Amino acid sequence: MARRRLDLTFPPRQATKAIAYHLVKDFDLVPNFLRAQIQPGQQGRMLVEVSGKRDAIDAAVEFLGREGITVSEAASDIRLDTEACVSCGLCTAVCKPGALTLRESDFSLVFDKDQCVYCEACVSACPRRAITLTF
Ligand code: SF4
Ligand code: SF4
Structure with missing residues (x-):
């Protein structure tokens, strides 16, 4: 079991995308949303901690990238x-x-x-x- 904190930046067209659904259903991850700034039609930011299999987290990060979401490791904010x-x-x-x-x-x-x-x-x-x- 692995755990990573991810800093997600959404382009305006993706700001309301239901990523929690995909993280749970498609990758069997447990997401814990720590902070979020989401406004329809505007760029959004989310800080999410995900727990699950290491390979599944890597695959989820690739998926998010393909969806146009910029993913970086959450540093010290x-x-x-x-x-x-x-x-x-x-x-x-x-x-x-x-x-x-x-x-x-x-x-x-x-x-x-x-x-x-x-x-x-x-x-x-x-x-x-x-x-x-x-x-
Ligand atoms: S360091 Fe500050 S922001 Fe972080 S959990 Fe403690 S009180 Fe909250
Ligand atoms: S000065 Fe501020 S940051 Fe430093 S110990 Fe006191 S409350 Fe915490």
Whole structure:
């Protein structure tokens, strides 16, 4: 079983395509949609985590490409301004998945992107505006 986070960009004509159906029915994948910006007739973006057989994920990525959807590995969409961060820990208190923690040894902030569900709770919690989320 494999798991990948994919960043999908849809051209306007594909913005309402039911990709969840295809991922489940055609490739036996379990999609978890973490973020989406979809407007009919406009370019759309989706961040989706898919779980399933490695070969099936590869085949699904090829399918999405053939459908005109640009697929890239989801990188860290959370940006931390280390100059602005004062390690107060407020963001760690609101991060329910535990993606943000303070390192015990030096109290520096650590971000584990594999745990992040892009809920943005940390962005508004930070009094220093040290965290930004781009998507
Ligand atoms: S976006 Fe949500 S899950 Fe991700 S680091 Fe911030 S609070 Fe945690
Ligand atoms: S709330 Fe802001 S300043 Fe405090 S630890 Fe988090 S990122 Fe750093």
